[in-house]
Amino acid sequence: MSRILVPCHVKGTVALQVGDVRTSQGRPGVLVIDVTFPSVAPFELQEITFKNYYTAFLSIRVRQHTSAHTTAKWLTCLRDYCLMPDPHSEEGAQEYVSLFKHQSPSMTFPKWLSHPVPCEQPALLCESLPDPSRVSSEVQQMWALTEMIRASHTSARIGRFDVDGCYDLNLLSYT
Amino acid sequence: MLQEESDLSLIIAQIVQKLKGSNLYSQLERQAWASLQRPEIKLESLKEDIKEFFKISGWEKKLQNAVYGELSVFPLPSHPAAPPEHLKEPLVYMRKAQGSWEKRILKSLNSMCTELSIPLARKRPVGEQKELLNKWNEMGTDEPDLSLFRPVYAPKDFLEVLINLRNPNYENGDSLSFRTHLGLIQIPLKVKDIPELKECFVELGLNTGQLGIDDSTQVPPELFENEHVRIGQKVLAEQDSAAAQQYIRQGSPTALRAELWALILNISSEPEDVLYYEQLKTNVIQHDLLVDSLIYKDVKLTASNDDYYFVFEDYLYQVLLCFSRDTSVLSHFAYNSASPPKSYIRGKLGLEEYAVFYPPNGVIPFHGFSMYVAPLCFLYHEPSKLYQIFREMYVRFFFRLHSISSHPSGIVSLCLLFETLLQTYLPQLFYHLREIGAQPLRISFKWMVRAFSGYLATDQLLLLWDRILGYNSLEILAVLAAAVFAFRAVNLMEVTSLAAAEAVLADLSTLKVMPLLQIFLFATVT
Numbered sequence: 272m273s274r275i276l277v278p279c280h281v282k283g284t285v286a287l288q289v290g291d292v293r294t295s296q297g298r299p300g301v302l303v304i305d306v307t308f309p310s311v312a313p314f315e316l317q318e319i320t321f322k323n324y325y326t327a328f329l330s331i332r333v334r335q336h337t338s339a340h341t342t343a344k345w346l347t348c349l350r351d352y353c354l355m356p357d358p359h360s361e362e363g364a365q366e367y368v369s370l371f372k373h374q375s376p377s378m379t380f381p382k383w384l385s386h387p388v389p390c391e392q393p394a395l396l397c398e399s400l401p402d403p404s405r406v407s408s409e410v411q412q413m414w415a416l417t418e419m420i421r422a423s424h425t426s427a428r429i430g431r432f433d434v435d436g437c438y439d440l441n442l443l444s445y446t
Numbered sequence: 447m448l449q450e451e452s453d454l455s456l457i458i459a460q461i462v463q464k465l466k467g468s469n470l471y472s473q474l475e476r477q478a479w480a481s482l483q484r485p486e487i488k489l490e491s492l493k494e495d496i497k498e499f500f501k502i503s504g505w506e507k508k509l510q511n512a513v514y515g516e517l518s519v520f521p522l523p524s525h526p527a528a529p530p531e532h533l534k535e536p537l538v539y540m541r542k543a544q545g546s547w548e549k550r551i552l553k554s555l556n557s558m559c560t561e562l563s564i565p566l567a568r569k570r571p572v573g574e575q576k577e578l579l580n581k582w583n584e585m586g587t588d589e590p591d592l593s594l595f596r597p598v599y600a601p602k603d604f605l606e607v608l609i610n611l612r613n614p615n616y617e618n619g620d621s622l623s624f625r626t627h628l629g630l631i632q633i634p635l636k637v638k639d640i641p642e643l644k645e646c647f648v649e650l651g652l653n654t655g656q657l658g659i660d661d662s663t664q665v666p667p668e669l670f671e672n673e674h675v676r677i678g679q680k681v682l683a684e685q686d687s688a689a690a691q692q693y694i695r696q697g698s699p700t701a702l703r704a705e706l707w708a709l710i711l712n713i714s715s716e717p718e719d720v721l722y723y724e725q726l727k728t729n730v731i732q733h734d735l736l737v738d739s740l741i742y743k744d745v746k747l748t749a750s751n752d753d754y755y756f757v758f759e760d761y762l763y764q765v766l767l768c769f770s771r772d773t774s775v776l777s778h779f780a781y782n783s784a785s786p787p788k789s790y791i792r793g794k795l796g797l798e799e800y801a802v803f804y805p806p807n808g809v810i811p812f813h814g815f816s817m818y819v820a821p822l823c824f825l826y827h828e829p830s831k832l833y834q835i836f837r838e839m840y841v842r843f844f845f846r847l848h849s850i851s852s853h854p855s856g857i858v859s860l861c862l863l864f865e866t867l868l869q870t871y872l873p874q875l876f877y878h879l880r881e882i883g884a885q886p887l888r889i890s891f892k893w894m895v896r897a898f899s900g901y902l903a904t905d906q907l908l909l910l911w912d913r914i915l916g917y918n919s920l921e922i923l924a925v926l927a928a929a930v931f932a933f934r935a936v937n938l939m940e941v942t943s944l945a946a947a948e949a950v951l952a953d954l955s956t957l958k959v960m961p962l963l964q965i966f967l968f969a970t971v972t
Contacts, residue, residue, distance in 0.1 A: 298617075320527055325615050360636035361613070361852055365536050367525035430725070432773050432806030434799070438733050440566040440789045442559060443552045443804060 277314055280307045302326075319370045327358035331370070461516045469718050470512050477505055504685065511687035515712035518691075518918050519842055521781050535783035535851045539613055540858075544783045544850040547607050551810055552787055554598050559736060562594055566789065566804055568734045575731050582727070586750070586759035592743045597813035601895045604812075604848060605630075605888070608858055611850065628880065629865030630887045635852055637863040640871065643925060644967055647917065649695040650960070652968050657697025658909040658960030671699075678702045687712055695916035697909055697960070704825040710915050711838040715831050723830035726768035729806075733771075737805045741766045745816045754904050758823035765819050765833050766811070769840075775807035778841035783851035784808075809845075814892075817899040818844050821907050843920055847895050855920040860894050861887055863924035868931055871970060875935050884947040890927040893954070897923055906959045926959060929966035933957070 286299035308314075319331075331349040349370065355363040432438065465471055478496050481487055487495040500506040524533055535541045559566055570578070581588065609630045616634055638646060650656065655670035665671070674696060681693045682705050690709045698706050708714070730738075745762050749755040755762075769775070779786055786808020794800035819836050826832035846856045853859065868886055869876045879886050893901050897920070898910060913922050930951065931938065937950045 357636055360634045361537060362636045365538060367528045369525060430773060432771065432802060434791050434802060437791055438567045438802065439792045440804060441792050441795055442556045444788045444790065445549055445552060
């Protein structure tokens with residue numbers, strides 16, 4: 272089972288603010304980003320990756336359709352996940368972050384269904400033994416990563432700083 | 447959980463990659479082949495037997511030391527999506543600031559080049575090569591005309607850049623408020639406070655023996671010193687880098703220091719290393735670089751004028767000129783926020799096959815650079831060993847003192863740590879100095895940029911650098927700077943100008959480093 276990117280549409284941020292948005296005295300501390308999935312087929316979300324920019328805490332809520340007849344419910348997958356241990360300092364402020372399925376405490380990221388076919392929830396990770404096919408795919412990924420690094424560049428010392436014995440230079444370049 | 451496991455395998459993959467290019471790898475391979483002759487190595491259990499052989503013969507320890515060395519230097523692997531720039535420096539505005547600063551340096555060097563009509567690099571004619579080779583051990587006797595050269599920058603120029611650093615996402619208003627930093631650094635980096643520093647530097651505590659305190663003449667050596675020396679000898683016999691690093695937190699006996707530092711930095715002088723140094727020497731003989739003149743000028747202005755270091759003038763040229771030609775230094779730019787300057791072979795501007803780095807090691811020396819090398823001359827007399835030690839010290843520590851980054855041991859963090867410590871624990875002094883126009887950082891900056899080299903007495907400096915190695919961090923420089931201010935607080939409270947404050951702090955040569963640090967961290971009422 273390999274991972275693929277799920278096409279999604281990320282809407283602009285909306286500030287949660289009481290009162291008139293135009294009076295900008297108070298800066299809102301909470302912003303909301305809506306993410307929608309235009310794809311038709313159901314998928315199992317494994318990982319969310321993003322680059323942080325000064326967000327201290329993150330909560331993720333998903334809207335799940337269980338069947339055609341019940342209304343869509345909002346579920347909280349992650350609440351107040353800490354991205355910046357000290358919001359007033361730079362730690363974690365511009366880091367790349369990945370959130371995995373197993374980090375969601377009580378449930379998996381639910382499957383998004385676009386058509387009303389009831390479906391089983393996939394087996395949960397945390398308590399039971401890991402699924403062998405999953406483990407083997409993880410191991411495969413790690414191996415691929417190792418191979419990729421091995422193939423990419425050598426760390427052998429180069430030694431030569433000249434080009435064919437010539438080190439007659441112009442000026443230093445600014446690019 | 448799985449994320450940690452994949453992090454670990456990534457770290458392992460990177461370290462394996464790094465070590466594959468090293469001498470150790472080929473040595474281990476040779477040893478493994480040679481061990482096949484041994485009777486205890488059986489084909490059925492080949493892997494286990496060879497591993498056992500490595501353990502007994504001490505090769506496993508060497509590998510452990512190498513891995514430990516890599517872990518000390520290389521930052522934790524970042525997220526797979528993070529680009530290489532992120533590893534150099536995660537904060538975008540700091541990367542930009544470093545880029546602008548570098549551009550200024552390049553412009554300065556280029557204008558020096560054009561004004562003086564001196565090329566950046568020039569192949570020496572054969573006669574000149576012979577002459578230099580003959581003079582190699584006494585380059586200090588040379589008196590070239592360096593009057594037209596000026597250092598590319600001095601620490602105070604760099605300080606101005608740091609003072610003007612701003613985080614575009616940080617709003618603290620134009621007017622002074624409780625959110626404005628009272629010091630010069632306006633970047634909200636996380637720095638440790640005294641309780642955290644006490645935890646971090648626990649071995650410097652009042653109940654732990656220290657060299658620099660408990661080896662003074664009044665203290666009988668049976669109480670601490672003898673035992674400490676004995677343990678040091680044992681650590682050296684075991685050849686264990688990690689143990690040496692832990693040991694040296696309490697200071698190194700003078701007789702053991704050279705070996706201990708070499709063990710911690712994982713420097714062994716193999717024939718290949720001596721050969722490599724000789725190759726660098728050949729490069730110096732063959733090509734003359736503009737930066738050589740900058741190095742000469744720096745040595746003449748700083749180390750040659752210093753009572754402790756002038757005797758080592760020749761060594762300094764032998765190390766620094768070779769350092770400029772060493773392309774292996776380029777690999778440290780993977781985790782340094784700085785980037786090596788680029789140039790093109792004359793006439794081939796813009797053609798990537800003719801792009802080179804200048805100088806070959808990518809490091810442009812600034813005023814005071816030679817002081818990083820000078821103290822090491824007391825420990826190492828063999829040029830190639832001295833060279834290796836300096837190079838390793840540079841790519842582990844010193845580079846952080848003159849590049850703009852958010853790293854906890856970077857100069858920006860050290861400045862902020864110093865200012866915060868002073869503000870928090872000596873608020874009256876801080877306020878007074880600010881009021882008279884003597885921002886404390888303006889005085890202490892030069893100490894930290896040079897890691898106190900040239901300001902402290904040599905024996906004290908070496909005790910300080912013991913702890914830099916022991917804790918693998920430069921934070922102790924900021925703590926010492928604050929401790930010095932605390933020590934001279936009474937005099938400083940009485941001055942009424944920046945010049946007078948500087949005069950109070952001009953001479954640090956009588957200071958004893960370890961008592962100052964210990965009192966500041968562990969004996970000051972907070």
